[in-house]
């Protein structure tokens with residue numbers, strides 16, 4: 001990814017904040033209305049909404065419409081782990097014409113509703129996470145994806161059992177492998193053992 005800017009400067013933001021219920025996964029513990037109301041008070045936030053499943057098509061439409069109608073230049077979704085739906089929301093931003101790296105996801109499920117027993121504490125934590133995301137997103141800059149050629153070869157240092165196994169797997173996947181061993185022969189510790197636990201295989 002590349003950016004034309006060397007030293008990022010915080011840009012005047014028009015931020016949209018979208019708080020997901022995730023059914024009862026979040027809304028069962030976090031007061032999503034209170035978090036949404038809180039978000040509207042943050043500097044730079046021009047719209048804040050909550051919805052049952054923000055990752056659904058109607059949820060994504062809320063975001064896309066606001067990008068177009070409200071002129072949003074930053075988007076935050078407060079929901080699950082980015083491992084789950086970061087790509088979903090980045091795509092939604094792209095489809096509405098917003099650079100996907102001007103999107104920020106904050107996790108109020110795994111890191112909040114699922115691990116906090118007290119509802120008011122969970123709500124306060126969700127507010128803090130949203131506030132942090134709003135601060136952060138203002139510093140993000142547009143990035144462009146580009147593809148570069150990758151050399152299809154690998155160097156493995158150490159010809160013990162781990163290095164041998166890695167070398168074989170890489171070679172099987174079509175990579176050219178260089179296996180470097182400092183001793184006169186490969187095998188490492190395994191080559192000194194007679195039979196190994198738990199299978200009693202002959203190590204050599």
Ligand SMILES: Cc1cc2nc3c(=O)[nH]c(=O)nc-3n(C[C@H](O)[C@H](O)[C@H](O)COP(=O)(O)OP(=O)(O)OC[C@H]3O[C@@H](n4cnc5c(N)ncnc54)[C@H](O)[C@@H]3O)c2cc1C
Pocket residue numbers: 157158159160161162163180181182183186187188189190193195196197198
């Ligand atoms: C006494 C004993 C009994 C064991 N019994 C069992 C058992 O019953 N069952 C079992 O599963 N495991 C057993 N183990 C553990 C098992 O032997 C090790 O987990 C395994 O051999 C580790 O393999 P490795 O490739 O990670 O490391 P190593 O075997 O240590 O291999 C590392 C290799 O890298 C080379 N190397 C290091 N630095 C460099 C460098 N800078 N440049 C080039 N080459 C370098 C070394 O010469 C070596 O060949 C036993 C271990 C011991 C000591």
